[in-house]
Amino acid sequence: MHTEPGDRPATLSSTDGGAGPLAIEARGLVKRFDGTLAVDGVDLLVPEGAIYGILGPNGAGKTTTLRMLLGIIDPDAGVRRLLGHERPHDVSRLVGYLPEERGLYPSMKAFEAIAFMGALRGVPLKLGRERARELLASYGLDHAADRQIRQLSKGMAQTVQLLGTLVHEPRLVVLDEPFSGLDALNQGKLEGMIRALAAKGTTVIFSTHVIAHAERLCEQVAIIAGGKVPFAGSVDVARDRIPPQVRLETRAPDGPWRTAFPADARQEGRVWHFSLPESGIEPLLRALIEGDAGIVSLSIERAGLHDAFVSIAGEAAARALEAESGGGPGA
Amino acid sequence: MSARSAAAGRLRLWQAAWVVARRDFVAVLFSRAFLFFLLGPLFPVIVAALAGGVGQQVAEETGNAQIGIAMETNDVDAMLASWERLRSRLGPAIPPMTALKRLDPGEPFDGRKVMEERRSNIAAVVTGTPHSITLTAPEGRLSRLQGPVSMVAAQAYDYVPPEDPRMTLQPVSTSGAQERSTRIKTAQSAMAMLFLLIMLLAGMVLSNLVEEKANKIIEVLAAAIRMDALFLGKLLAMLAVSMVGITVWASVIGGVIVLAGTEGQLGSQLHGLAPPGVGWPLFFVFSVVYFAMGYLLLGSIFLTIGSMAATVREVQTLSMPVTMMQLLVFFFANFALTQQGSAAELAAIIFPLSSPYAMLARAATEDALWPHALALAWQASAVIVFIRVGAGLFRKRVMKSGPQARRRPGKLRGFLTRLRTRNAAQG
Numbered sequence: 001m002h003t004e005p006g007d008r009p010a011t012l013s014s015t016d017g018g019a020g021p022l023a024i025e026a027r028g029l030v031k032r033f034d035g036t037l038a039v040d041g042v043d044l045l046v047p048e049g050a051i052y053g054i055l056g057p058n059g060a061g062k063t064t065t066l067r068m069l070l071g072i073i074d075p076d077a078g079v080r081r082l083l084g085h086e087r088p089h090d091v092s093r094l095v096g097y098l099p100e101e102r103g104l105y106p107s108m109k110a111f112e113a114i115a116f117m118g119a120l121r122g123v124p125l126k127l128g129r130e131r132a133r134e135l136l137a138s139y140g141l142d143h144a145a146d147r148q149i150r151q152l153s154k155g156m157a158q159t160v161q162l163l164g165t166l167v168h169e170p171r172l173v174v175l176d177e178p179f180s181g182l183d184a185l186n187q188g189k190l191e192g193m194i195r196a197l198a199a200k201g202t203t204v205i206f207s208t209h210v211i212a213h214a215e216r217l218c219e220q221v222a223i224i225a226g227g228k229v230p231f232a233g234s235v236d237v238a239r240d241r242i243p244p245q246v247r248l249e250t251r252a253p254d255g256p257w258r259t260a261f262p263a264d265a266r267q268e269g270r271v272w273h274f275s276l277p278e279s280g281i282e283p284l285l286r287a288l289i290e291g292d293a294g295i296v297s298l299s300i301e302r303a304g305l306h307d308a309f310v311s312i313a314g315e316a317a318a319r320a321l322e323a324e325s326g327g328g329p330g331a
Numbered sequence: 332m333s334a335r336s337a338a339a340g341r342l343r344l345w346q347a348a349w350v351v352a353r354r355d356f357v358a359v360l361f362s363r364a365f366l367f368f369l370l371g372p373l374f375p376v377i378v379a380a381l382a383g384g385v386g387q388q389v390a391e392e393t394g395n396a397q398i399g400i401a402m403e404t405n406d407v408d409a410m411l412a413s414w415e416r417l418r419s420r421l422g423p424a425i426p427p428m429t430a431l432k433r434l435d436p437g438e439p440f441d442g443r444k445v446m447e448e449r450r451s452n453i454a455a456v457v458t459g460t461p462h463s464i465t466l467t468a469p470e471g472r473l474s475r476l477q478g479p480v481s482m483v484a485a486q487a488y489d490y491v492p493p494e495d496p497r498m499t500l501q502p503v504s505t506s507g508a509q510e511r512s513t514r515i516k517t518a519q520s521a522m523a524m525l526f527l528l529i530m531l532l533a534g535m536v537l538s539n540l541v542e543e544k545a546n547k548i549i550e551v552l553a554a555a556i557r558m559d560a561l562f563l564g565k566l567l568a569m570l571a572v573s574m575v576g577i578t579v580w581a582s583v584i585g586g587v588i589v590l591a592g593t594e595g596q597l598g599s600q601l602h603g604l605a606p607p608g609v610g611w612p613l614f615f616v617f618s619v620v621y622f623a624m625g626y627l628l629l630g631s632i633f634l635t636i637g638s639m640a641a642t643v644r645e646v647q648t649l650s651m652p653v654t655m656m657q658l659l660v661f662f663f664a665n666f667a668l669t670q671q672g673s674a675a676e677l678a679a680i681i682f683p684l685s686s687p688y689a690m691l692a693r694a695a696t697e698d699a700l701w702p703h704a705l706a707l708a709w710q711a712s713a714v715i716v717f718i719r720v721g722a723g724l725f726r727k728r729v730m731k732s733g734p735q736a737r738r739r740p741g742k743l744r745g746f747l748t749r750l751r752t753r754n755a756a757q758g
Contacts, residue, residue: 072553073726092341097554103547107358119350120555122342164551 022081023048023172023203024069029078031064038064040227041078046205046220048083048171051198053214054207055309056224062207063100065224066176070097083172093122096170100177100207102161106150110160111136113149117164128167135163139193155186162193173197175206179213191217215305225313238308243275245301248284251294260287276300344563347556351564352571355539359572368572369579372531396454398480399431401440406460407433409487413461417483425479431456442467455480461487511696513605518668518695520604521618522688526661529625530654532573536630537637537653538646539565540725545642558722566630566718570623608698617694617703624710625687629657631714632684635721639728664688671696680706683713 024046031039039061046052054062068075071088082088082095104113114135115128123131136145139159149157158181165173175194179187194204194217208214214221215235222232231238249271261284265274277284281300288295303311342350359365400407407430414428431453434440442456446467455468455476461484468476543549552561607614633653640646660682667679667689679689680702690706 070554072550090340092555093339095554097551099547099550099554101547101550103543103549103551105354105358105542105546105548107362116350116354117551117555120342120347120552122346161551 021048021084022046023050023083024052024205025081026065026069027079029065029068029075029080031061031068031073031075037227039068039075042224042227042229044069044222044229044232046203048203049198049201050203050220051194051218052203052205053218053221054205054224055209055211055214055221055305056207056313057209060224061227062224063176066097066174066205066207070095070174091172093168094171096121096165096168096173098162098165098173098175098178100180102158102181104149104157104161104164106148108149109146110141110149110152110156111145113160114164114167117161118167121168121170123168131167132163135167136160139163139189155182158182158186159189162190166197170202172203172205175204177208178206179208179210187213211304211306211309221305223309223312231308231312235305238305238312239303242303242307242311243278245303245307246272246274246276246281247297247299247301248272248274249296249298250288251296252292255291255293257287257291257293260284260291270296342556342560344557344560347560348564348567351552351556351561352568355565355568356571359568360575365572368535369576372576372580373583397427397429397452398455398457398476399429399445399453401432401442401445401456401458402434402460403436404433406487409461410457410483413483413487417479417486421479421482425483426454426476428457428483457484461485514608514696515668517604517607518692519665521607521614521691521695522661522664522668525618525622525625525688525691526657528573528577528622529629530657532569532576533626533629533633533657534650534653535572536566536569536633537640537650538643539569539634540638541640541643541646544638553726558726559718562631562634562718562722562725565634566627569630570626573626607695609694609700609703610698613700614694617691620707621687621691621694624707624714625684627714628683628687628710628717631717631721635717635724638721638725660684661688664692668692681709683710683717686710686713 022045024044026042026044029039029042029044030037042061042065044054044065054065056062064073067073068078069080069082069088071082071092079086080088083091085091088095105116108116111129111132114132115123115125118128118131119125133142133145136142141156141159141163144152144156144160149160152160162175162178165175178190178194182190191213194206197204206213206217218235220232220234221238222229223238231241251270253270261272262274262277265272281298285295285298341347359368400410402410411428411430414425418425418427431445432440440458442458442465445453445456446469455466455472457464457466457480459465464480464484466473466476466480540549543552609617636649636653637646640649663682664679664685665688667673667676667685670676676689679685680693686706687710690703693702
């Protein structure tokens with residue numbers, strides 16, 4: 001997916017090859033900070049109405065990419081198109097943005113904070129206040145409407161900011177690390193909110209370093225590492241990049257049948273792990289039966305997004321991702 | 332931009348500035364800190380009042396300074412009578428005289444000793460006889476008193492009423508020299524007031540963006556509106572807050588003056604100021620307009636400087652050089668006032684930061700109005716340029732995220748990191 005700056009097209013189309021209109025189209029985005037290449041030729045195609053995840057460890061270039069897409073900073077090279085417009089600010093009122101570093105005025109009341117964020121996107125203050133109260137009520141926070149932000153819990157304040165991102169009813173919502181800092185309960189609520197937005201036809205693009213969220217929510221993802229996008233496409237395609245994983249347990253610990261296992265097979269006692277060979281599992285099973293190995297259990301699992309990420313972005317990026325998400329692949 | 336995209340696009344500069352200004356204005360006005368903001372400038376007023384009281388007392392004491400006479404009784408009486416006769420005609424040129432000691436014939440008296448004792452009110456001592464006097468006083472005062480004292484002594488015994496030449500008094504309201512001098516006084520007073528208010532109020536802008544940065548709101552704002560709209564909105568909000576403050580202070584001070592019944596005294600002091608060249612009503616209008624311009628000009632620079640600071644502590648560190656810069660600008664404008672029509676005055680008018688001061692001084696001394704229209708247009712352009720540059724710098728410097736881990740460390744930081752790594756490996 002990576003293209004050199006000189007390879008990028010002079011103009012952009014507004015569809016992804018005829019499959020449907022695109023909410024975001026970016027080609028060859030490049031950004032340097034003080035001579036350091038932060039983003040190196042990023043291409044993204046986000047269909048309208050999709051839930052799209054950008055996966056990558058901290059420092060991979062996710063935030064810089066999102067900021068360039070939104071026009072907060074300009075790319076050094078490359079082109080971008082947001083909801084069919086080449087200048088992101090021409091559609092500012094159709095876009096909602098939740099930055100990675102959350103921020104609200106602590107002395108503002110919750111409903112005023114939401115109305116203020118709406119006013120920044122062109123919603124009259126009176127209408128913004130009405131919508132703010134409705135939104136807070138619909139998310140079970142009506143009791144917090146008249147409380148100052150400094151009096152709210154972190155999760156509540158973050159929800160208030162997210163509602164401020166939605167108060168002007170945007171067509172495209174951009175969320176930078178929306179799950180960070182939230183407990184499991186609030187993470188679940190946020191996933192529900194994202195699904196509800198998508199159900200209404202809103203395009204949602206979010207960055208995350210927690211693969212599980214992307215796996216549960218997204219139809220499409222972009223994997224970003226070292227400022228480049230080595231993969232962008234559907235989650236299924238990403239998972240299909242690596243063969244299904246086989247777990248096989250034999251009764252006998254060893255025997256002449258072991259030569260039938262593929263070269264990548266890894267033995268843990270009497271349990272064998274390996275990728276499903278291209279020729280299928282049948283030849284191996286035949287050899288095991290004939291060799292009287294005794295098959296105790298057999299499972300063939302499709303590769304998860306984490307395995308796909310490891311395969312695409314490399315072990316180092318995967319380790320960084322796991323360290324930031326505070327656990328294993330399922331965190 | 333099409334009509335459709337205009338409706339979907341960012342708010343216009345003024346609309347966005349209004350949204351920001353409205354929030355900031357309300358946030359400041361309804362904060363507890365605003366009360367301290369209102370009370371703050373009253374402390375210097377109290378200090379000034381106290382200092383004025385002490386100064387007046389000192390002045391009164393100085394005004395009562397007398398010349399002590401230590402002579403034989405007849406000589407003392409003759410000297411005092413002579414002083415009485417001359418004081419009505421020579422006024423303050425002759426300080427009050429008093430009998431310090433009536434001496435017996437041949438009794439010695441050491442005037443130097445009296446002066447060294449530093450008795451209050453005695454500025455000089457006259458001893459000897461009216462025909463041969465000894466004047467004892469500090470050196471600077473000797474030359475000033477020599478003439479009047481010798482005149483009093485000369486007329487002490489040989490008094491002959493002098494024949495004054497016939498003189499017809501023809502009073503005029505003012506002279507060219509006097510008008511120029513008093514208008515400069517008006518200009519200086521107005522400039523000092525302008526400087527005081529701008530210095531008091533524009534400094535607040537320094538820390539104005541720290542809240543947005545500290546609370547991470549800046550990115551929400553940057554994504555939604557133009558940075559120059561943010562700057563303009565913040566400046567206008569603080570200008571409006573300042574105007575509220577000035578109105579409150581003026582009302583309080585006016586109320587105190589009326590309650591104290593000293594409006595007549597203030598009136599006579601104001602009467603000492605010459606009417607400005609453009610007349611009082613227009614001069615007040617210009618004062619407000621040039622205050623606004625001065626505030627916006629300096630404020631836009633302060634906002635930019637403050638926006639580069641990451642913490643309140645950094646802002647506090649920056650406030651000293653910023654105050655010095657204000658002082659320099661004020662001194663330059665004051666210097667230009669004394670060089671009217673010179674290149675220095677023109678430079679003060681052209682240099683945006685000193686322009687409001689120089690033009691207010693011009694409003695006090697000259698009656699032409701067109702230079703003000705030109706100057707205001709020039710100052711407004713400078714405000715726009717300052718805001719644009721400041722917002723551009725802010726956007727460029729603050730909105731870079733970038734991978735911290737991949738940034739090239741500075742030489743010192745790199746050395747320290749290597750050192751730590753080596754120590755850890757050895758440990």
